[in-house]
Amino acid sequence: MLNETQIAQLQDWITDTYGTPEALAHYLDLALEMLFYLERDAFEQVEIQDVVMALKGIKRVLR
DSSP states (O other): OOOHHHHHHHHHHHHHHHSSHHHHHHHHHHHHHHHTTOOTTSSOHHHHHHHHHHHHHHHHHHO
């Protein structure tokens, strides 16, 4: 769980880097789409699934 300092740092990073949480969510959507184009055997299936779940979780929080 994030503490208040970490939350503030995350909010600052999102604002400084992407402008809005929605803009970051857009890039997370692109990241998810890019995972469909990975070369075979580049990663283990479970590794890819873990990354997708992490990205989806972040995206859900930002929206």
